[in-house]
Structures are given as C-alpha cells and as structure tokens.
Amino acid sequence: MIEKSRFDFNQLSQGFEFPAESYILDESTIRDYLQATGDTSNLYQQRPLVPPLAVAALAMAALSEKITLPPGTIHVSQELAFCGLVFSGDQITCNSKVSRKVDRGGLRLMSTDIMVTNQHGKTVLTGKVGFVLPNMQKIPG
Amino acid sequence: MLKKKVRQEDINLYAKASRDFNPIHIDEEFARQTPTGGTIAHGMLVLAYVSQMMTGAFGETWLEAGQLNVRFKTPARPGDNLTISGKVKKCTEDNTCLTVVCDVLCTNEKGETVISGETVVRVNKNENRC
Numbered sequence: 001m002i003e004k005s006r007f008d009f010n011q012l013s014q015g016f017e018f019p020a021e022s023y024i025l026d027e028s029t030i031r032d033y034l035q036a037t038g039d040t041s042n043l044y045q046q047r048p049l050v051p052p053l054a055v056a057a058l059a060m061a062a063l064s065e066k067i068t069l070p071p072g073t074i075h076v077s078q079e080l081a082f083c084g085l086v087f088s089g090d091q092i093t094c095n096s097k098v099s100r101k102v103d104r105g106g107l108r109l110m111s112t113d114i115m116v117t118n119q120h121g122k123t124v125l126t127g128k129v130g131f132v133l134p135n136m137q138k139i140p141g
Numbered sequence: 142m143l144k145k146k147v148r149q150e151d152i153n154l155y156a157k158a159s160r161d162f163n164p165i166h167i168d169e170e171f172a173r174q175t176p177t178g179g180t181i182a183h184g185m186l187v188l189a190y191v192s193q194m195m196t197g198a199f200g201e202t203w204l205e206a207g208q209l210n211v212r213f214k215t216p217a218r219p220g221d222n223l224t225i226s227g228k229v230k231k232c233t234e235d236n237t238c239l240t241v242v243c244d245v246l247c248t249n250e251k252g253e254t255v256i257s258g259e260t261v262v263r264v265n266k267n268e269n270r271c
Contacts, residue, residue, distance in 0.1 A: 057158070078209070085201070
C-alpha cells in the first residue's frame, strides 16, 4: 500500500483544505457495512441504495487518513446533512476543511467541515466533525 | 426504538467497511493500555444505529434529506446492550413540506448516554423535494 502524506495537527490552521479523496462504493463494501451495522432494511434489498452513514464513514476515513492526531483525541460531535440519494457503484469524492481550531480551558478543539460529491458533481452529504485534543506543547509526528 | 448489542465481530467488520482501523477499536491488547481500558465501538457505528432507527421511521426521505446533530458522550463497548430512541420535539408545516424535529438518544444498559442529539426531516407534501 502506498503511504499517503499525513498532516500533523500543528501544521493545520483554520481554513486548511485537505486533498480530496475518492472512493467507489462497491457492492461488497456496502454489504459489509450493512452486516456490520445489522441493518436489514428492505430499502437496501429493493434498490441499490447506500446508507448515508456509510458515505459519512468514508468521508471520516478520508479525513483520518490525512491527519496525525495525538493519542487521547476524542471525536465529540457530528453534524450531517444528507442532500441526495447515493447508489452502489457511485463514485464519491470527499472534501474536508478545518473550520475551527481553538484552545479553550486547557483543551484544544478542532472542527472540520466535510462535503461529499458524487460522480456528477452533485453534493450528496455535508457535515461537521468536532474533535477535542489533549493539551500538549508539541505533538509527536 | 431500536435495541442493539455491540459485538467485537461487528466492530471488526465495520472497521473494514469504513476503512477505520484505529487500534482502539480492533486491537484488544493495544486498547487495554489506553484510558478506555479495552476496545470501543466506532462512534460512527453507533451513530449508524441512530440513522437506522430514523430510516425505519421515515424511509427514503431520511436517506435523501435527513439531518442530524449529535454529541458522543460515552464510548460503547463490546457486550453493551444499547437502546436507541427518538421523540418528536416539534412539527412545523408550510405549503410544501412538513418539518419534523426529533430528540434522539442512545443509552447503554447502565443508563449512561452514549449519543444524544437532534434530527431533522423534511417530508414533502407534494411530488417535489422540500
């Protein structure tokens, strides 16, 4: 596997945009996802629909593959808005940007905006992820 | 309401499907040495249960135009029995759509809150999207 470049938390500033990442939503990934979540909804049997949280999970994976966060970092909040149906076989592109990075009361907070488009350029999901990081002088890379 | 039992095998499969192989979720030996004291489920896995409940209530409308805003309060661990529930907080209506705002909650068997937050669904009254 090719090691992708990762950004250290200290390198990031508000407005920083991570390189986009694309995934093809293949049937086996969606099947694994539905099995892991125990989701037996008929909706996914009748049409090749993809659960929006599967799309969100891949957007999160795209983000986490690009940041080196210190041990003890906690994913504290999640906002999501689904903007259209996603189907098995679609290619999604995940974009993310640091929207907030502040120190408060001995903790460091970071929010990242995410936006996912499909192969037609249509936005299918937007969201915001909140992290709390332990306060350290310097984070090891 | 939805009931789910957190199982390590589901966490492992979720790691594969979501490409999130953080050892805190899948490596028991590693996780034992961290403040969590053992593996924990991905927050997004538990959030998927909330979305599953909303899909059961609103069907394709949720998949196409749902919104959620939640906070992760307590980690879910293998063996935990989770209860996911939702309660309509507010309904508003205009000429084209009905907007339903719900409080959603996921708790473990100890009564601890795992996830809490709010969802919004706009149900169209006509053929067009809201």
